[in-house]
Amino acid sequence: MSENSCDIIISGAGPNGLMLACELALAGVTPIVLERTPGPSTEQKANGLVGSVVRAMDMRGLYPDTPPQPVPAYLFSAMTLNFADLHDNPMCMWPIPQPVLTRLLADRAATLGVEVRWGHTLTDITQDTGQVTATVAGPTGGHTLTAAYLVAADGGKSLVRKRSGIGFPGFTAPDRISRLGHATVPAALRTPDGGLDIPGAGHFRFGHNRVERGLFVFAELQPGRAIVATVEHGAGPVDEDTPMTLDELRDSVTRVLGAELPMLPLPPDLNPVLRRVVGQNTRLADRYRDGRVLLLGDAAHVHSAMGGPGLNLGLQDALNLGWKLAAEVRGHAPAGLLDTYESERRPVAERVMMQTLAQSALVAPGPEITALRKLFGELLDLPGVTGHIARLLAGSDTRYDTGCAHPLAGHLAPDLTVGTPARPLLLDPTGTDPAAAWSGRVDTLRVTDVPAILLIRPDGYIAWAATELDIEGLHAALTRWFGPAHRLSAAG
Structure with a gap:
């Protein structure tokens, strides 16, 4: 590959773009990241991470303490949520300022061999059926860069989204x-x-x-x-x-x-x-993909900061997209895998927009809102309501359609001492090595202290689960998410 071409271009080296770069590198694909600023941004937008993303960062070894501990209380529209009596509290917090997080991810990307071209501004894009071309203005002049795919992590005013003709409906x-x-x-x-x-x-x-x-x-x-x-x-x-x-x-x-x-x-x-x-602004892209261009984070969705959901949403977009895009580039993705990025993540963005709009409405002025807050405050004292709102804020109510009916399937994997690496992982207490034909892509670990036989995707979500080994069901799940066995074993 020439110096003017790569597998994947990422436009934007904020936390979401850098997280995606790290995920791609872990999956064996090294992107080039273009960022207009001369170095990691010192602008403090977010003041920390909340929700399921904290556990996801712990899975990647980025969280400083293990395991993350849930907080005893939180706020919903300036009303207190008390979690003292809540079973299985999902609300974790990591008060890491955004500039510190950006530097942490930039250092991780550098360790993984990712090239971040600081001071390089993407000014235009074109694409055809075979590649996407970025026009770039750099410190020494303009040039073009081609890739198989380009991911827009360039914020709510995304140039890439506009150039791709992707609509951004919503309201202000x-x-x-x-x-x-x-x-x-x-x-x-x-x-x-x-x-x-x-x-x-x-x-x-x-x-x-x-x-x-x-x-x-x-x-x-x-x-x-x-x-x-x-x-x-x-x-x-x-x-x-x-x-x-x-x-x-x-x-x-x-x-x-x-x-x-x-x-x-x-x-x-x-x-x-x-x-x-x-x-x-509350806006959601009408689609997350246009040919070889994909949207990530604020380029795909913007909303109120009430409750601090922005990085929970954007970083998990990156975790979801990374392994799928890498599989597509490496040629072993099953048909339709990349399309599941939008089908899984867009509904999550819709729920975030719903709850942030609700929070914004509940802090508006007026006696009617004051009365509504009083009623809503009474509801928040009910344990069932508190648990529902906690799961909504944490994003732990997210359940992807994995085609498996087991109650754990589609959810983020529970805390396990084995951790979750950036590769597919089968936790198998049987010792029969039922995924041997996928050994080139799926790691198998024999464990006994798990609630079920678990097939965990690289983003930490459970692709398949069963209380007893079901070879046919497991192989169907392996094929659905990681491709046919003979193709994977041959690629190794």
Whole structure:
């Protein structure tokens, strides 16, 4: 392959693009990643990971502690979810700032031999039946790069998506302005629960606080870097081309709370964030694939950040796509495997959009919403409701259609001491090696402390399960997900 061609191009070296690059490399396909910034971004968008993705990162050896522990409580639309009495709590958290996560994944990609071309901007794409061609502007000038596939991980305003003609239907809430910044807040206002007592306004807990005039957020996830944020409804117009200032954020807090919050700026060397978002986009691509172009993460879906689901959704897109795209490139993917990326992940995005829209509606101003929140709060005290919302937020209610009726099939594999490598894995207590004909693609491990015979996909989801060995059913599942036995054993 020439220096101007590769198997797969990834446009964008944010967490989702880098995660996909790592997944492809683990599966034996080395992509080239194009990123317009000169190095890993220091912009702090997300403040951590929540939900099933934390367990998935642990499976890849990226989580610092093993195993991840669920949190005792969480927020849904600024209402507390108490998990103390919840059996099998699925809500894990990893408070890793996005720049730290990006650097972690960039280092992992480099270790795996992935080439990230920093300072290279994709400016156009074309494709035909055999390849896709990217036009690239780099530090030394323009050039083209060809590949079998191109994956857009270039964000909600994705150039690749637009050039591919993929629609991005949805809507924008135009009368909503969100502001967020890092600041120093007087220690005298701090409370033991991590919140604030603000004279003239009252007590505000750590995290989201809904008031009649909007939403106020306070959280200090890193010492000395307090996050202060507001959401205003029906706000007056702003010049979106003018950068937000701390004074603007301070004025917004005063309007929302009806009282002033003293704030001082952070030193520039701490890379403080000051960000304004006018309107709230909720959009979903009408398809995840156009020929040899595929969408990943925000390029495929954008939504409110309420509840922090963005990286849970995007990183698991990457885990789902990586092994399937690698199998396609290497020539041993069964027919239709790559199409299951959209059929499995798009419904998950639809559920995330549903619950973030619901959360946004429940923090809107007005007495009707206040009454609805009171009723909803009563419902959240019911264990069955709490469990349902917890699974929704964590994404643990995701069940892919794997063609197997066993209750574990289609779900993320349970915590197992054997871990889950980036290859298909059969956990077999029988010792009969029933997947021997797939040994070139599927690893078999004899274990006894498992709830069933489990065939686990590279993304950690269970492709097939049975309480007793069913050779015919297992071989059908192996063929469905990893190709016919004779083809796999021959490719080895």
